[in-house]
Amino acid sequence: MRRRTLAAALLPILLLAASACxxxxxxxxxxxxxxxxxxxxxxxxxxxxxxxxxxxxxxxxxxxxxxxxxxxxxxxxxxxxxxxxxxxxxxxxxxxxxxxxxxxxxxxxxxxxxxxxxxxxxTPASVQFFSAKGYTSPADLKGKTIAGTAGDALSKTFPMFLARNGLKLSDVKIQNTAPASKISAVISGQVDALLGNANDQGPTIAKKTGKGTSAMKFADFGLTYxxxxxxxxxxxxxxxxxxxxxxxxxxxxxxxxxxxxxxxxxxxxxxxxxxxxxxxxxxxxxxxxxxxxxxxxxxxxxxxxxxxxxxxxxxxxxxxxxxxxxxxxxxxxxxxxxxxx
Incomplete structure (x- = not known):
């Protein structure tokens, strides 16, 4: 009887603990x-x-x-x-x-x-890079290595962005990179820039490195959606x-x-x-x-x-x-x- 009484008394406590976990x-x-x-x-x-x-x-x-x-x-x-x-x-x-x-x-x-x-x-779609690189127009991206993720919307609209600004996809080198690894690829210098959203990666890179970043927005160069x-x-x-x-x-x-x-x-x-x-x-x-x-x-x-x-x-x-x-x-x-x- 005492065991049943003790169990009954403990039940509310056990239920509360289960809920918290x-x-x-x-x-x-x-x-x-x-x-x-x-x-x-x-x-x-x-x-x-x-x-x-x-x-x-x-x-x-x-x-x-x-x-x-x-x-x-x-x-x-x-x-x-x-x-x-x-x-x-x-x-x-x-x-x-x-x-x-x-x-x-x-x-x-x-x-x-x-x-x-x-x-x-x-669209926040953009090319992001350290401001010190001095890129101001799509033409500045020629010959550069850019981190992108195969199959995503950015990788598919980037060629349109280039075409509307007189460039071909072959004018740049796309390095296939997992979304979560793009920031480290820029910070480490493995790539010159990344394809990302202008309201996302840039501030994080600046915080991690203490260096200024810039974003070349697709929308500022003829392509938005x-x-x-x-x-x-x-x-x-x-x-x-x-x-x-x-x-x-x-x-x-x-x-x-x-x-x-x-x-x-x-x-x-x-x-x-x-x-x-x-x-x-x-x-x-x-x-x-x-x-x-x-x-x-x-x-x-x-x-x-x-x-x-x-x-x-x-x-x-x-x-x-x-x-x-x-x-x-x-x-x-x-x-x-x-x-x-």
Whole structure:
């Protein structure tokens, strides 16, 4: 009898301990909302481990914007936009944050998924290097060795960037490099530059080396297309009320975070073991804020897209070989709930 009584007394303690130990392999990569009573529990998978671009999402959680819209948001780290597209399409996450070229390629492969609005409407795609190298135009890249990753959107659009500036792919040497190894390849001098996003690697390289970095953006030299935004599976899109609230909460989070970049970056503190230093996050976020609109969407809220910009992106993807067939925009973008341009 005494043993049964002792076991009963210990049960709540054991359950509490089990709960505390059930946070998974990468607990710091997640962030969840307030758990407000009656709120819908929603999972959002990022395109990568958290970095400055994601600050508005964490801001929206910390400052109750998602909760206000009845959403208890759990943010999960990703392993690349392609993996996020697959995970969301398979129902392993409710929503995703992913690159539009990856979404287009996913739709072509039959993954049942659509965009609910692109936020980085000017591509951050760029060639990044130490500022001391003095590259100012694509012509300066001739004969240089550049770290790239075979098969990704950057490697497929880079030849278009070169062609629009009078160069051929054979004018440079591409060194096939894993995404996580590009930074070290530049720092060690194995390559002259890397293909990456202007709001990502540069500040990290500068922090690690104490040297200035520069980014030659594709968009500044005649080539742009939609980049990262909110995605959902076709089955999730049937939950029209939830999707509508998620879209509104996301756009409001970006609007408010842009007003207070420091608070936005501060909202990310402690969210991931891989989180860059605060000063790196701030530079990444500041660079991200320059990418939110095209000339046709400057008067629209964050995440509001135009059919013309979508058409241009689809055509660019086809020209680059990212997709073989250009389908109607409605096959990629669901504007029935999304913010409309």
């Amino acid at each position: 059930s946070s998974g392999d990468e607990p710091a990569a997640n962030a969840s909302g307030s758990g407000a009573k009656g709120a819908d529990k929603v999972t959002l998978m990022l395109n990568w481990y958290p970095y400055g671009e994601h600050a508005p999402i964490y801001y929206g959680v910390k400052h109750g914007i998602f909760a206000k819209h009845g959403i208890d948001l759990n943010i999960q780290a990703g392993q690349g936009s392609g993996a996020t597209v697959q995970a969301v399409g398979a129902g392993n996450a409710d929503f995703g944050w992913a690159d539009t070229p990856a979404l287009l390629a996913g739709v072509e492969k039959g993954i049942p998924i659509k965009s609910l609005g692109v936020y980085l409407q000017t 939609y980049s990262n935004g909110l995605i959902a599976s076709d089955s999730e899109l049937s939950k029209t009320d939830l999707v509508d609230r998620m879209v509104k909460a996301m756009s409001e989070s970006w609007t408010e975070a842009a007003k207070d970049p420091k608070a936005a970056v501060d909202s990310m503190a402690g969210t991931s073991q891989q989180l860059p230093a605060p000063e790196v996050l701030r530079k990444q976020f500041d660079a991200t804020l320059q990418l939110l609109h095209t000339k046709d969407s400057t008067s629209l809220p964050p995440g509001a897209n135009t059919a013309a910009d979508w058409n241009a992106t689809v055509q660019t993807a086809k020209e680059a070989g990212l997709i073989s067939t250009a389908k109607p925009v409605s096959d990629y973008w669901d504007d029935s709930v999304a913010l409309k341009g």
